Amino acid sequence: MSKEYEMVIGLEVHVELATKTKIFCGCSTAFGGAPNTHTCPVCTGMPGSLPVLNKQVVEYATAVGLATNCTINQNCKFDRKNYFYPDNPQNYQISQLYYPICVNGGVEIETADGGKKTIGIHEIHMEEDAGKLVHDEWGDSSLVDFNRSGVPLIEIVSEPDMRSADEVIAYLEKLRQTIQYLGASDCKLNEGSMRADVNLSIREKGQTEFGTRTETKNLNSFKAIQRAIENEKNRQIDLIEAGEKVVQETRRWDDNKEYSYPMRSKEDAQDYRYFPEPDLVPILISDEWIEDIKSRQPEFREEKMVRYAEEFDLPEYDIDIITANKKLADIFEATVAICGNPKKVSNWLMVETMFLIKDRGMDVEDISFSPENLAKLIELTQSKAINGKVAKEVFARIFDEDIDPEAYVKENGLMAVNDEGELKAVIEKVIAANPKSVEDINAGKLKAMGFLVGQTMKEMKGKADPGSVNAILKELLGLE
């Protein structure tokens, strides 16, 4: 490749809001559930039914807008987007085109070279999700499940400000963190509560005009997004190098096959015939309401990072991991409030918790143990009531079942034996039973010490403090 190219990327990110009920009716938004059990006349588009806006949706959308430095359209409206599809019960989607709730915002990301860059947000609008089509494998037909129909979404439309897959990931991470901190969504890509469509074009470096863009859909993980971007970049460069033209079209990414295929071109793009939704009145967002939402905004990551350094004296590395996710930060703060020891708490979260999340194939969001039990565990180790090995075992139980470590340790007889007399008696027995090892030690082969410590721990069923065992052994063997 002789020429140097750069990518121009803009994202359309859909986020499912964490409201208990749907955007225009009282049905539950819970994920799963037998088909068509979370439905009513409104979200199944029955004749005569009418939508009523869920206020919480406006609150969440406003909160996200404020957190991403948007201007709030204090007089916004819903519009109808008309298209026929069986998962869309009214054959129109209630969305926002003409007066979206948030406009002209942006978030700051860190670039690969450690610099800062602002990614502009063109707008954020509110809309309803569609139902789901399920193909009937027995008959030649499809079935519709309307449980998801009417689940509230916001669509965050960025400016075409990103120039690499890394910037895209950094932008998405930033959005996810911010929205999770607000509690407005859990933002799970794999469950579809966060979905990103990538608009990408390429141009020669230094050129100011945009190339022809494509939109890639069906990206269910950060890795898929990264792969799809690289793939699409190369596809477009190959076309241009071969003297062909990039066609403006929507493409679908297949992450298993690692390639995308065209879904529809601009020529057969639908005319959605948007017009103001007459069944809903305009939304007036007063200054007072905005102030109220602002006053309830949580402490965001940047502020938390500064405070953790000052208040808890944690290393930057720890702060970075703990604050990356609000759930983790919340557990950290709650635990420290009970037992102090910020560094110890941080270690448990960074090391053991992260290991178990990975091991159990979970998400940080799924952590369900209580800070009280982690605090108790830390107190047990601090007082040497249990040793480190036992503590790890007990923590796994806390992580999985949120057991009370004090009760558990007692019931299972895991208390460390710190009675010196008892320990001495056992060690004497071990020495007597292993004359060969004692000989080795006396001959200067100190490695045999480890064997004796191991034997003692075995006798003690792991409940002894290895430090104490070492000390007594040395004393009895006259090594000090």
Place this chain on the structure above:
Amino acid sequence: MSLMKMTAVELGSRIKSKEISAVEAARAALDQIKSVEDKVNSYVTVLDEDVVLERAARVQQEIEAGKLTGPLAGVPVAIKDNMCTEGILTTCSSKILSNFKPGFSSEAVLNLEKAGAVILGKTNMDEFAMGSTTETSYFGPTKNPWNTAHVPGGSSGGSCSAVAAGECFYALGSDTGGSIRQPSSFCGVTGIKPTYGTVSRYGLIAYGSSLDQIGPVAKDVTDCAVILDTIASYDAKDSTSVKREYDFASALKDDVKGMRIGIPKDYFGEGLDSEVKEAVLNVAKTLEKKGAIVEEFDLSLVSYAIPAYYVIASAEASSNLARFDGVKYGYRTEDYEGLHNMYKKTRSEGFGPEVKRRIMLGSFVLSSGYYDAYYLKALRTKALIKQAFDKAFASYDMILAPAAPTTAPKLGDSLSDPIKMYLGDIYTISVNLAGLPGISVPCGIDSKGLPIGAQFIGNCFDEKKIIQAAYSYEKTRDMMLSDMCV
């Protein structure tokens, strides 16, 4: 006096005083339906006699137990077939909903049932309320009880003819561009289109959502005021529902002294039948004699109302009717290949020509490149029309106008020329565009023996003023009933 000649309120008070039972009243209405329905075709669905009489008996028990004390308890009613009634066929007079039984009842119907109404059946209408003659119904045209060679008007033609023919004591209609007032005028009955937001639209199958309102059709103004009091309510399920004062019946006072009534000159010019003109101007004279102040004025913008209305109503309709696609309920074509073919065939076979015309018109005015030129311009026109009315109501308490330019045309005369039919809505349409209340009252009979209607138009939320004026006028003439109502 024959039972069916009674007004709803008269019947209600006699049921209350135990002179008549709710069952007798229901029986009388069912008998009348049996004897005249063949001639007029007011109903799409008449409920089974057993069902009606059982409901009447239950209402009678509740009246006797003192649980139902309202003025409409036990009075039989007919409901326009675009209002959902739980478990009862609700077709909008369309093939596409010809088998549709809703799972819930509309709010207005629930309000009536709470007041002890006994539903007789569902009345015929123009398909999806699109039309001015009730000839576009999939179930055949309704005929005017005054002369069955003529149309009853529309789209609430079935409701108005049922009242005029004595096939019910009152009915509910809906009015998007005159669909209560114009057929009321053609059938010699009284009907109110309330201020937008007064009666919940929940359960009303939408035509033009920003214009649709449910309202009463009855023999006189008193009935209409009492019915409106019963059906009007703030409903959180309808975002366009308004919290407001009701108590319409308190306006039933024979007094117009000092009321300022404006006569828009531009409503009395070309295109208005001379007999209609004379009858309506006589209403003005009558009220003037009773002490009202009557003045002519220029309303302006009258010629823009019809194009603006047909753009807005059709645009909304093209979207509102998209859900009738054969997927979830209603008619589905028998043979099809794939999804698109199913949609196409279902909708081609399921909708009649007038509905298709408006869906196409509405889709066109919303399509990319035309939205600004048509739809946005129509919205701006709508805003200007509202301003013109605001100006008028700064000077007048109400406006007096004809309900329609002519009396009822002959069957078949209108459908051949849709533009002519659209122009017939000229006096009613602006009222919907501006969200205003209007009442149509009979004010005479033309040389062909057909009723003429006068329309009082009030400012938003001023139903009481127009009810009072209409009531005062009504006191000066005899009750008008068709010969069929015996």
